[in-house]
Amino acid sequence: MVSRIFKITRAGLAGGLALTAILCLIAGTMLAVLARADMLRGLGPSDWSAIRFTLLQSTLSALISVCFAIPLARALSRRNFPLRGVLITLMGAPFILPVMVAVLGLLAVFGRSGIINSTLVWVGLEPVSIYGLHGVVLAHVFFNLPLATRLILQGWQEIPGERFRLAASLGFSPRNVSRLLERPMLRSVLPGAFLVVFLVCLTSFAVALTMGGGPRATTIELAIYQAVRLDFDLAKAALLALVQFGLGVSAALLAMRFALPEAGLGAGFDRPERRWEAQRPALRIIDTGLIIFGALFLLLPLSMVVLNGLPGILNLPAEVWIAALRSLAVAMVAVAITLALALSISAFSVLHRRPFAGTLGMLGIAASPLVIGTGLFIIIHPIADPGRYALVVTALVNALMALPFALRALLPALSGAEANFGRLADGLGMKGWARMRHLWLPRLRRPLGFTAGLTAALSMGDLGVVTLFAAPDQATLPLQLYRLMGAYRMEDAAAAGLLLLGLSLTLFWLFDGGGHERA
Amino acid sequence: MKTLTTFAAAMLAASTAYAETPILTVYTYDSFVSSWGPGPAIEAAFEETCACDLQFIGTGDGAELLARIRLEGARTKADIVLGLDANLTAAAGATGLFAEHGQLDTAFNLPVEWTDPVFQPFDWGYFAFVYNKETVSNPPQSFADLIASDLKIIIQDPRSSTPGLGLLLWVKAVFGNQAGETWAALNSHVVTVTKGWSEAYGLFLEGEADMVLSYTTSPAYHLIAEEDARFGAALFDEGHYMQIEVAAKIAHTEQPELADMFMEFLTSDAFQTIIPTTNWMYPAVTPTSGLPDGFETLIQPETAHIYLAEQAREMREVALDEWLAVSSK
Numbered sequence: 001m002v003s004r005i006f007k008i009t010r011a012g013l014a015g016g017l018a019l020t021a022i023l024c025l026i027a028g029t030m031l032a033v034l035a036r037a038d039m040l041r042g043l044g045p046s047d048w049s050a051i052r053f054t055l056l057q058s059t060l061s062a063l064i065s066v067c068f069a070i071p072l073a074r075a076l077s078r079r080n081f082p083l084r085g086v087l088i089t090l091m092g093a094p095f096i097l098p099v100m101v102a103v104l105g106l107l108a109v110f111g112r113s114g115i116i117n118s119t120l121v122w123v124g125l126e127p128v129s130i131y132g133l134h135g136v137v138l139a140h141v142f143f144n145l146p147l148a149t150r151l152i153l154q155g156w157q158e159i160p161g162e163r164f165r166l167a168a169s170l171g172f173s174p175r176n177v178s179r180l181l182e183r184p185m186l187r188s189v190l191p192g193a194f195l196v197v198f199l200v201c202l203t204s205f206a207v208a209l210t211m212g213g214g215p216r217a218t219t220i221e222l223a224i225y226q227a228v229r230l231d232f233d234l235a236k237a238a239l240l241a242l243v244q245f246g247l248g249v250s251a252a253l254l255a256m257r258f259a260l261p262e263a264g265l266g267a268g269f270d271r272p273e274r275r276w277e278a279q280r281p282a283l284r285i286i287d288t289g290l291i292i293f294g295a296l297f298l299l300l301p302l303s304m305v306v307l308n309g310l311p312g313i314l315n316l317p318a319e320v321w322i323a324a325l326r327s328l329a330v331a332m333v334a335v336a337i338t339l340a341l342a343l344s345i346s347a348f349s350v351l352h353r354r355p356f357a358g359t360l361g362m363l364g365i366a367a368s369p370l371v372i373g374t375g376l377f378i379i380i381h382p383i384a385d386p387g388r389y390a391l392v393v394t395a396l397v398n399a400l401m402a403l404p405f406a407l408r409a410l411l412p413a414l415s416g417a418e419a420n421f422g423r424l425a426d427g428l429g430m431k432g433w434a435r436m437r438h439l440w441l442p443r444l445r446r447p448l449g450f451t452a453g454l455t456a457a458l459s460m461g462d463l464g465v466v467t468l469f470a471a472p473d474q475a476t477l478p479l480q481l482y483r484l485m486g487a488y489r490m491e492d493a494a495a496a497g498l499l500l501l502g503l504s505l506t507l508f509w510l511f512d513g514g515g516h517e518r519a
Numbered sequence: 520m521k522t523l524t525t526f527a528a529a530m531l532a533a534s535t536a537y538a539e540t541p542i543l544t545v546y547t548y549d550s551f552v553s554s555w556g557p558g559p560a561i562e563a564a565f566e567e568t569c570a571c572d573l574q575f576i577g578t579g580d581g582a583e584l585l586a587r588i589r590l591e592g593a594r595t596k597a598d599i600v601l602g603l604d605a606n607l608t609a610a611a612g613a614t615g616l617f618a619e620h621g622q623l624d625t626a627f628n629l630p631v632e633w634t635d636p637v638f639q640p641f642d643w644g645y646f647a648f649v650y651n652k653e654t655v656s657n658p659p660q661s662f663a664d665l666i667a668s669d670l671k672i673i674i675q676d677p678r679s680s681t682p683g684l685g686l687l688l689w690v691k692a693v694f695g696n697q698a699g700e701t702w703a704a705l706n707s708h709v710v711t712v713t714k715g716w717s718e719a720y721g722l723f724l725e726g727e728a729d730m731v732l733s734y735t736t737s738p739a740y741h742l743i744a745e746e747d748a749r750f751g752a753a754l755f756d757e758g759h760y761m762q763i764e765v766a767a768k769i770a771h772t773e774q775p776e777l778a779d780m781f782m783e784f785l786t787s788d789a790f791q792t793i794i795p796t797t798n799w800m801y802p803a804v805t806p807t808s809g810l811p812d813g814f815e816t817l818i819q820p821e822t823a824h825i826y827l828a829e830q831a832r833e834m835r836e837v838a839l840d841e842w843l844a845v846s847s848k
Contacts, residue, residue, distance in 0.1 A: 044840075049847035112727040131711035214676060214712025215847040230582070230678040232589040385594045471596075472546070472576045472587070486579065486714055487549045488721025 010432050015348020018341045019360055025400065026367050029375020030245065036378050037242050038235035046215055047236075050223040051243060054202065057133060057219065061140035062197040066190060068141070069148035072294045074182070075287035076149070077156035078275040087295055088153070091146035094298070096454060096508050097501070098461025099139075099206040100478045104485075104497040105301025106130070106139055106211075108308055115300070135211030136219075140204060144197040146298060151196065155189035156182075161273050168276035177277050195255040202251055203244070203368040206463040210482065220244045221370045228468050234378055241371040248368055302501075309498025312491040320496050323480035324503060327460050330395045330476060331507060334459035335452045337399035342406035342451060343440075346414045358411050369397050373465035387471030394466045394476065398459035405454055409447040417443035453511030457504045477503070542572045543777045546584055546597040548681075549577040550717045550798075555744075557797035564789045571777050580715030581681030581764075585611050592616070593771060598778045601641070601766035601785075604681045605825065606688060608638045608765060609832035618770035620782045627786075628805045629763060630823055638765035641785045642800035645759040645820050646685040647752035648672060648730040649737045655729050658753040662693065665753075666704045670729040673710050673719045677839060680715050681762065684835065686732050689760030691838040692824035698838060702845040712846075735759065735818050740799045743813040751818075758822025764800065 043051075076088065094102070109115050110130045117127035130138065159181055167177050205221040212218055218226070220240055227237035278287075349357035376393055380386045386393075417439060425439050441448070463478035470479055477500050484493035552558040552575040562573045578587045581602045588600055593616065603611050611617065619636045627633050633640055648665070650658055659665040665672070675683030694701045710728045713719040723731035730753065741747040766785055768778040784790055791802040795811050802810075826834050 044843070046843040046847040112722075113725050129710060214709070215843055216706075218847070226678065229590075230586050230676075232586050381590075385591065387591070471591075472578045483549075483577075483579075486718050487553060487577070488717045489553075490721070 009351070011344070011347040011351045014344035015352070015354075015357060018344035019348070019357060022341065022360065022400065022403070025372065025396070029372045029379070030367070032375040032378045033238040033241045033245075033371065035238075036234055037238035039239070041235070041239070043239065043243070046218070047223060047240060047243075049215065050218045050220050050240070051247075053133075053217060054219045054221075054247070057136050057140065057204075057208075057217075058198045058201040060133075060137050061144060061201040062194045064137065065141050065144040065148045065197045066152075066194050068145055068294075069152050069193070070186065070190075071286075072145070072290050073149045073152035073156055075290040075294075076153055076272070078272055078278045079284075079287050079291065080272045081291070084272070087291070088150070090298060091150055093505075094143045094146050096457035096461070096504060097143070097302075098463075098478055098504050099143075100210070100463055100481045101305055101461070101497050101501045101504075102142055102301065103139060103207065103210045104308070104481075104494060105303075105305040106135075106142060108304035109301050110135075110138060115304075130211065132212065132214075132217040136204075136208055136217055139207040139211050140197075140201045142297070142301065144200060145294070147200075148193045148197055149294070151193040152186070152189055155185045157273070159185055159273075164273050164275055172277055174277050174280075174283065177275075192255075195251070199248075199251050199255060202247060203370075205368075205370055205467075206478070206482075209463070209467070210485070220247070221368060224370050224374055225467055228374065228377060234374075234381070237374050238378060241374040244368055245371050248371075305494070305497050305501055308494040309501075310495075312495030313498055316495050316499065317492060319475075320477070320480055320484075320492065320499070323475045323477045324499060326391060326475070327477040327500075328503070330391050330398065331456040331459040333392075333395035334398040334402065335455045335511075337396060338402045338406050338455040339448065339452060341399065341403055342410050345407060346410045347440075349411060350415045350418050358407050367400075369401055369462075369464040370468065372397055372400065373468045376465075377468055385471075386469045387474060390466055390469035390471065390474050391476070393469055394462070395459065397465045398462050399455065401462075402451070402455035402458050406451040409451050409454075410444065413444050413447040414440065449512050449514050453508040456507040456511055460504045460507055461500060540570065540572045541774055541777060542574055543569070543598050543774050543781060544596050545573065545575050545599040545601050545781070546578050546587065546595075547575050547600075548581045548584060548602040549579060549715060551575065551602055552577040553717070555797070557793050560793045560797060561790060564793065565781065565784055568784075569777060569780055571774075573781075580675065580679050580683075580717075582607065582677070582684055583679045583715075586679075588616060589614055595769060597769055598772040598774050599766055599768050599781055602681075603638065603765055603767070604685070605638075605640075605761075605763040605765065605827055606681070606684050606831040606835060608635060609828045610835075611767070612637055616769055616771075617767040618772075620768060621779070622783060622786070625786045625804065627803050628801075629803060630761065631763070631825060631827070633763070635765070635828070638767045639782055639785055640763050640765050640803040641790065642794045642798055642803050643761065643763045644734040644736050644800040645761055645823065646682060646689055646732060647735040647737075647755070647759055647818070647820075649723070649733040649750060649752050650730045652749050652751050658730075658751065660754065661756045662690070662701065662705070665708065665730075666701075668708075670708060671710045672705075672708050672730045672732065673722055673728040674712055674732045675716055675719050676712050676714055677835075677842065680713075680719075681764075682716050682719075682732050682734075683712070685760050685762050687838045687842055688826055688831065688834055689824060691834055691841075692760060692826065693757040699841045699845050702842055703848075706846055734762075734800065735820065736795075736799045736801065736814070739795075739811075739813050739817055742816065743796060743811060754818040754820065758824050759820035761823045761825040763803075763825070 107114060107130065112127055120127050163181055167181060203221060204219060208217065208219040208222045212222060220243055224237050224240045227233045227240060345357050349355060373393065377386050380389055421439055425435055430438060461478055463482060466476050466479050475483060477496065481493055481496040481500060484496055550556050558575045562575065565573050578584050581604060584600055584602055585607050588595060617637050620639045623636065627640060629640060629643055655670065659668055674686055677683040677687040690701055691698045719731050720733060722728065735752045738750040738752055741750040768782055772778045786804045788806045791804050792806040792808060794800060794802045795814065
């Protein structure tokens with residue numbers, strides 16, 4: 001009995017170490033922030049304005065995304081057309097799309113000299129401005145409309161087909177179907193979808209950095225960056241980091257009260273339901289219009305990135321290529337850290353039946369990258385030049401941000417493998433590395449490949465904590481792209497955007513595909 | 520023993536010959552290092568005489584330079600910081616990171632007397648709103664005109680950009696206690712507040728706004744480099760705020776001789792001839808060849824405003840708080 005309690009397994013040790021590392025990173029940085037925050041000075045008018053703007057843009061982004069997602073999801077749920085599956089798969093792409101690439105694409109479509117405004121001017125209308133609240137919300141909707149659509153579409157697909165058949169045989173009109181079948185489903189799905197988008201937008205940094213227009217459109221994360229990089233006021237940065245952390249935790253707690261929908265990236269949206277009541281020509285036209293609109297909204301900016309980027313890609317300055325190599329290195333390190341952490345925690349959680357371990361690993365989602373970054377900055381700055389640690393810190397924070405998704409993919413797969421083959425492996429005396437090589441890795445190839453691909457793509461495209469740390473000559477590719485835009489070298493910026501897009505997608509495809517091939 | 524000494528001496532000589540060329544690192548703002556800015560020509564001119572490798576590192580716009588230096592503190596790799604302006608010298612001097620330049624006898628052609636022992640001016644100019652004469656036929660002649668018009672402007676963030684800070688102090692100098700109200704009225708004309716000058720000017724050229732905060736000398740760029748006379752700077756009755764751009768050497772530089780050489784080079788004819796047609800500012804010491812043709816077409820403000828040293832620092836704090844409070848609403 002005693003030996004059973006005190007037996008330290010390798011999984012226990014690794015899991016314990018991984019969890020301690022995460023706790024230290026999050027709690028340690030929060031302590032550093034707490035110690036440094038200037039509580040007495042309190043928040044100034046511009047800080048309150050940043051808090052208001054953060055809440056306002058998150059609410060608006062979530063509302064608009066969800067409102068457009070409902071009809072789009074309904075159209076997708078009841079229409080079949082060529083490439084339907086491709087379109088739905090593509091709707092998962094914004095998740096791994098670098099923010100700076102999306103910004104470039106959106107500027108090309110919605111900017112002053114973009115497609116939309118050129119058309120407006122040509123027709124004789126006033127052009128619309130993309131800066132400030134408009135731009136921030138637009139970019140967030142671009143990222144989250146597809147996410148919300150997929151979440152809501154899942155709700156539709158979960159309504160059993162028999163009910164629609166029954167509705168048809170009872171002669172239900174579209175209104176009846178909506179009232180009796182669709183609305184109850186929406187009532188249970190929408191709050192979760194809204195909160196997911198709200199949470200994502202709450203910690204948005206790069207969008208506000210590029211699309212915000214001055215003090216009126218500053219998020220808390222952006223204010224933290226400004227406090228460090230423009231005013232070098234660490235006490236203010238720490239105070240703002242506390243506010244951001246408080247908001248993140250409150251929103252996450254709120255979200256937990258609702259059943260959050262699973263953001264299943266690969267879940268089977270295989271075929272639409274046959275819907276007898278929706279065969280009317282008017283509804284068909286509306287749905288077709290919605291699907292075309294949704295596809296254009298997603299594809300047009302990305303096509304513009306490719307079109308605008310191609311001419312300059314061969315003449316990219318050396319510093320962009322070097323930045324790309326730096327980003328690749330960061331992404332690889334982030335993948336290694338994420339896999340090590342996620343495997344250790346999953347093994348600990350499954351073998352020792354400690355579900356809380358998985359929950360702890362999800363902590364990263366409440367702490368924002370810039371909050372952790374501020375904490376690390378405050379810890380490192382008195383001892384060493386933070387610029388020297390820019391890349392290490394970026395990889396570490398990227399890994400931490402990818403960890404919740406990694407756990408979500410790995411935990412169920414590992415517990416499945418253990419449930420099916422665990423006793424057999426025990427019987428064969430497979431432990432440690434042998435168990436990992438012969439039982440886990442073959443069973444986990446797909447989720448591991450997916451996790452690695454996701455982490456690599458997220459890390460490759462991340463523009464967040466690196467802005468706090470980077471020295472002038474130590475940029476990652478997204479930061480270099482931002483600097484090119486700041487220096488108004490738009491052709492180089494467009495080409496760098498295409499390079500970034502290509503690298504992120506290739507990394508995801510290589511890792512994820514590698515997992516599929518030999519599975 | 521003697522052979523050994525000779526051998527050692529030979530090795531020493533050889534190693535000096537093979538030693539890397541010394542590097543002088545200069546932190547500056549982005550547009551200074553761009554291919555069309557002064558950076559490349561200045562680098563070539565200085566490297567001709569210094570037997571060194573002059574490396575410019577762009578750190579965003581001018582005001583970000585100061586934040587960068589504060590952040591890096593004594594650990595900075597910079598030997599020289601070039602591109603702060605007179606509004607920031609007090610705050611920069613307070614870091615204690617800069618050393619005196621020791622060249623007090625330079626005869627500057629500045630509209631004000633310059634006696635700062637640490638920060639050496641290299642060029643100067645007046646801030647102004649630049650417009651395209653084809654789209655703005657009736658440019659505003661004062662802030663009041665601008666506020667009454669329906670013109671859209673692009674300005675820069677005073678926390679990261681020296682032109683942005685210049686506008687902040689320009690409004691403060693003209694309107695004093697009413698600066699806050701003036702900003703409230705001006706803000707409805709602001710399309711966006713960019714982090715730096717380059718982005719603002721680029722957006723303006725793309726047609727994102729009618730006017731952009733820049734310099735009275737900016738039209739000279741279009742006129743001389745592009746032979747394009749369409750651009751003008753609006754002359755304001757209230758007068759224009761002046762910018763004096765300065766450089767200083769880092770006190771603990773590992774290349775003190777090179778740094779001193781560069782500080783001396785700043786006011787030389789070689790440097791000053793390059794400035795007007797690359798940085799598009801007035802030279803701090805008029806070169807023997809005079810100003811380039813085309814500069815005589817530029818507007819001449821009747822009143823110049825400027826806060827110097829400590830006064831600029833105090834005003835910056837007051838005006839920044841006012842601007843933030845009004846602009847974040």
